Amino acid sequence: MSEFGQTKGTNDYFAGEADARREMEQTFRENFRNFGAQEVIPPAIESADLLNSKSSEELREEGLFYTFTPKSFNVLNEAAEEGKSVEELNPQDFIDTGLRFDGTVGVSRVMAENKDVSKPAKWFYNIPVWRYEDTGEDRLREFWQSGIEYLGTEQLAHDAEAVALANQQLEDVGLEDAYFELNNRKFISGVLDEYSIPQSQEQGALTILDKLDKKERSELLDEAENDKGIDRGKFEDVLLFLNSDYGFSDLDILRQQFEGNQAAQEGIDELEKLRSYLESYDAADSVEFSPTLARGLDYYTGIVFEGFHEDADSSIAGGGRYDDLISDIGGEATPGVGFALGNDRIIDVLEENGEWDEDMPGARVYMIPVTDNQEDLEYAIEASTDIRQNGMETDIDFSGRSIGQAFSYVDNQDIPYAAVVGPDEREAETVTIRDMDSGEEYEIPSSQAGQKLGEVRDRVN
Template sequence: MTSPESVSNPKGMRDLKSDEMKVRERMMERMKGVFRLYGFVPLETPALENWEVLSAKGAGGEEILNETYNFEDKGGRRIGLRYDLTVPLARFVAMSPSMPLPFKRYQIGSVWRYGDVARGRLREFWQADVDIVGSESMLADAEVIACTIDVFRALGFKNFTVRLNNRKILSAMMAFAGVEGGRVDDAFRAIDKLEKVGREKVLEELSQRGVGEGASGKLMELLSLEGSPKELLGKAEKLIGKAEDGKQGIGELKELLSYLEKMGVEKNVKVDFSLARGMEYYTGPIFEVFFSKEVGSLAGGGRYDRMIGLFLGKEIAATGISFGIERIAEVLEGGEKKADKSVFIACVDESLIGEAVGMARKFRENGIPAMVDLRKRSLAKQLGYADSLNVSYVVIIGKNELKEGKVKLRDFGSGEEKLLTADECIKLIKNR
């Protein structure tokens, strides 16, 4: 028999308790509501994928593959747990050649990576993705970004920024600065930290990685540009606009920004030439939702026109974003715990349980979650249990009040009590 002391979760895995799951469920329902408004449809894929899919060159990259859970099944086939939701999407598209395009899908689910475990970094975590497959238009990228902004607004976020850049602009920046060969990726990693660590630390890291003072100076010339998104692109055009990559990248962002302006979401967008995420993966615009220095990034994505072609045998355009469910939930948790309108119905006397059951049914029919005591406890113990459930309200049924057709409604947040009919309770709770 297993002893209680030896029962634990695998390292990097955790249980999500009721309060945490309530926050996540409310959050994900709001997210799904916005996804559907933009015409995204749900897709579910297996947690397990064939190793040939997960390890395809250009899919996850060497670093991610080193963190992938993989093993041989009983039939000798090598399989692994998905490390993101994009590679399974690419495999699904490759298996559905007659599917109408563009294909707009959303998916929410767990992914697994065998990395170092730290606060906010687990080996199993949740992601929510939206992607548009089969459109080269910047309008597709604009829809993904606008949908993302509307998601964060629906979740109650106010002070967030969508940082925007382009893979082609970054390539042109490196050519402008004279950074070549293996130092290009090193330079990308260094400048991507600018928002977190500041100019001096980035210059120090560039020097440590072998990027010369002259090249670093030219990079900083671009990274120090200021102004509105349109002004920034105009200034960058004078420096890198003659290079083909620079011309294309700036042109794409100008078109993208014009769509975002028409959609009324441009105020949340900031052009940031230091954003350098997933450089082996992305082919055009890249974007990231930034909340604060303490929290960091809450979502990130971009255009990846080559990856799906690895499975399909021909290039197919795609763009999308991934939301970090764990990090978003962590920000929301404090304000969400008492956000529901659930009710616990307590009885002064055990003989009134039938009344409680009937009343619970009435609450549920009106869309209000309701619970009754299942252990024949005293009123004090029922109230203690209700408090531990973090319910918003308690209805107390007593014989004297019931003669008048009324019950006591206690607001657990304020402690206020009112003597009301069941219908009045329902009306009050629904209007709160």
């Protein structure tokens, strides 16, 4: 063990695991591109003010994973010069920048600063994000998201495309049976209004609704009453109503029930239209209407959705519409919708289902010089170049170990081909290939080794 351990809540990915993760990322990338999207790489570091202004109440209360620059040192020095006491120091003054907690805020900031970008823009990303959370099996402090933002569009068809694309991504990495819960902030807003919960308490109510899966109802009612000042009786009615078993087939009933409630009507209309678009995207079977779904982050304004899988404890994807986010942070009015996939949780589910393959050998050909004479090693190097150029990943054994040990290594590593070279091969300008699977051996001119092995590349892929 290193005397400097791994940082809490972070993971090391290596030896096949990282390759498999990058391959998944590449699948996501190709799918995003297939829908005409372009990649965006926002910086990991954003101003603490931006992060604070757009996180959830929960994230703010429990603290983000902040990055303080050496500003902290200046703060201490200045305070000392001014004769301040420790009590007079304000922790917020130490904060300058922070690590992004999701992709949406950074990408929106980029859009806010680049007015000339033609819209609608479809921007996708594959990035790590950070949260200073209590760690646990399912709670990492550094975790990966692949997501997309549709910026500068009010069209509900884009909300539908987002859901369909999220569903497609999950299918394409092997989660055929994922499903999405859908709701609309407008609908919830209408319901809260119907139960006479004032608009000023709406954000608080949403925060509590977001915890429905995690906490007991009595606990949530306490929190609503004590922390958010929401009338307990009214909020209990809201919970009772939302928890009823409504689905897409009940939208007409709900429309009648909320007659005259404009927000609720709009919410219901959008949900209905969305479902129709989802049929065209061939994704309608993977979605259901969930009246309790709220999503924690403050910035959502319309459709919200989360992806689930029966083998995951919590959602594996989530997104929604945020029409005010970019103007809120000082950009031009730019309505948007987007989602992020929780790559780590998706991998957990794939692992549990035996569908996650980390067994990716580094090399496909292992070149074994039978001596460690410099000239034999050099011949091995020359013979490898041609094989590499024919698309076969080739490693060379420079260690001088016995040929038996080298063959054991090739076996253990599941490398399909060994290529043996020694003084005889060097003089004859040949390579002895061994097919590790069949045991077949053949000596061929080294000038043909690349082409010959390249031809079998697809077979061993």
